[in-house]
Amino acid sequence: MNEEAYIRFENYLNNEMSEEERLDFESELRDNSQFKESFELYKETTAFVKQKFSPETMAFKKNLESISEGYFAEGKKKAKVISIKPWHYAAAASVLLLLGTWIFNKDSMPEYSDYSQHENAAFVERSTNDENLKNAQDFFNQKKYAEAVASFEEIRNADNPEYQYFYAIALIETNHFKKAEMLLESIRNGNSVYKNKATWYLALSELKQLDYEQCKELLRQIPEDAEDYENAQKLLQQLE
Template sequence: MSEQLYITFENYFSNEMSQEEKLEFENQLQNDIELREKFELYKETTKFLATKFDSETIAFKENLKSISKENFAEKEVKKSKVIAFKPFYYAVAASVVLALGTWFMMQGTPEYGDFNQHENAFFVERSVGDTNLNEAQKAFNEKDYKKTVLAFEKVQNLTNPELQYFYAIALIETNDFTKAEILLNTIKSGSSVYKEKAVWYLALSNLKQNKIDECKIYLNQLSPDAEDYQKAQKLLKKID
């Protein structure tokens, strides 16, 4: 997990998100089990720190969050008030830093959530009359993957590689890996422009399942000309 995800959690708890951002994040939590588990872990850790230590210690934690935002998000933040600590508070501060340091160390291993930035779907331009495809496209672009899957399930003809590709992504997002990989292998064995994309998402599907060896096999199958080749090389370096 990247530092940006930590900042996203903080922004959510601090009500610093717009209504649109908040709804999008809550929808991601509903559809991504791994993200939800990390969110709950962070929430419980924050709750523990908030209840165990007094107001000056919490102010220290807020100051630490501001520094993190400035360094990682690269945007202006208000400078927090500097607090004069007694020896006891230095011990508390060390505990907070240790907790946050442990959090980031745990996130050193690459995860699916680091790479699931999907392109938008535009397949209805060639299927204007299909209500289900319109619904699938709209839901996909809104990152409502459960709704995307339900819409695709109503489509009678899914032989088009482009439709199979976006359907497979939605299936990965909803953890239906078997169906997703059947579709992706079908695309991979064909000759469409989505052939290399299918290989990339087969790698990501296995990454999400923590099948690292299988993930590496697919990453090594991507050709240097593939759109996702550079990302695949970065992922390989992290998991080797």
């Protein structure tokens, strides 16, 4: 589970999502079993921690610090005895398990952010003075992806594979995965220069959604002569 997933989980549980974000999140819960499993584990664990820790968190922390000093301070022959209630041990174990799992997964599994270094868009000079297209390009290059999405949706020549390619990336960045994947599937089934890049970004979309098996399946479809082949092989090795 990556940091972005935790943020989305927290925002959903705290009702801090827009209506569109909430619908996208719930759609992903229905369609992605691995994402749903991670969310349920996170929800159950955080609920347990909140229930058990909230009243005495600071006191518990001080007790742990005192015990640590007693065991590890140089020159002391005996540890300072501190009375800790039995539930403290269970709660501490739960937190350690949660943090340990998060750290292990973070260290062992690649993340979308490791591979999301996008090329700049540069198509305005070939456009027909479409202000929305210029805005889409500028917002994309400034990494203002929500604004880029809004501008892409207003352009006139929506069938251009180049525009669709950058539009799809902006959609992935804003977690509109289904719409992005529809565009990318259309591109990779065509004959444009973005054909193989579309497959690469389909794989990255699955990586961001934590669907590692589907990500690997797409990575294996990228041919050796593709620009992203080396990155695909690197990511594939990390996922194996």
